Amino acid sequence: MSRREYDESDVRVRPGRGTRPRTKTRPEHADARAAMVVTVDRGRWGCVIDGDPAQRVTAMRARELGRTPIVVGDDVDVVGDLSGLPDTLARIVRRGERRTVLRRTADDTDPAERVVVANADQLMIVVALADPPPRAGLVERTLIAAYAGGLVPILCLTKTDLATPQQFAEQFAALELTIVTAGRDDPLDTVEALLAGKVTALLGHSGVGKSTLVNRLVPEADRATGEVTDIGKGRHTSTQSIALPLKSGGWVIDTPGIRSFGLAHIEPDDVVLAFSDLAEAIEDCPRGCGHMGPPADPECALDTLDGPAAGRVAAARRLLAALREG
The missing domain is CATH 3.40.50.300 (P-loop containing nucleotide triphosphate hydrolases)
Structure with a gap:
């Protein structure tokens, strides 16, 4: 048997790098339309264009968003097929800043927040x-x-x-x-x-x-x-x-019915700051004050308030007690 002779066609040449440098610049999507998320289901988001229920599209999350969480109520920008016809898919390219959020955790020991x-x-x-x-x-x-x-x-x-x-x-x-x-x-x-x-x-x-x-x-x-x-x-x-x-x-x-509502992400100040007439008072509280008053917090500034504000203090402390009880 004669030895096989090789030529250049037998050699696998690895292609070199392209001359076009990679860039992290993403398209601006200047033509994107504003929408509101109304449903979430297994990696697909139902969105209504400009808040109009008659203009509903199904969208996926664009790659540049990574794992950015998107929930019902989010304001987003969408591009792609916005016809809303069956089997069409748009892309969510931006999520707007959230004005409000309703968060919960599985329980009071779970640090993982979930935006509802x-x-x-x-x-x-x-x-x-x-x-x-x-x-x-x-x-x-x-x-x-x-x-x-x-x-x-x-x-x-x-x-x-x-x-x-x-x-x-x-x-x-x-x-x-x-x-x-x-x-x-x-x-x-x-x-x-x-x-x-x-x-x-x-x-x-x-x-x-x-x-x-x-x-x-x-x-x-x-x-x-x-x-x-x-x-x-x-x-x-x-x-x-x-x-x-x-x-x-x-x-x-x-929203789905719940059996528990964890608040591991909430601090006492978050509760008191919701009461506008109490927010200024806690600025005089010592560091680490839980705002519960004596004996737990003997120097709490809320104890200096009187009149209607004192009633609000009692209401706020009831909520703080619920937060501590878990």
């Missing part, structure tokens, strides 16, 4: 007066998250046919909190007036009637509703947050 909703004006805390029984602790913790995130809280009481709202509502009188009722037989005029022209997130335990309320506000939404189990806990019916347009203008964001 972005850019909501209001947080409507939905609580059933019975079946399941109301929990003041959850209301207090969600109030803390609302104050810290810049949202205006509203307490909405459902199932008024099973119990009267006065006793439960009195627990929050010192907070000057807006409280409304939305039982099955209650008119929704007051609720609708509060929501008109605003972006409002709805939050509550599973089984409190949140999805029923959403269906009354937005009949075409057809949100699934569920029964309460025999151990007094509701079944999850909403599994993903979704923003729904109101006929009177504005949006309601239906």
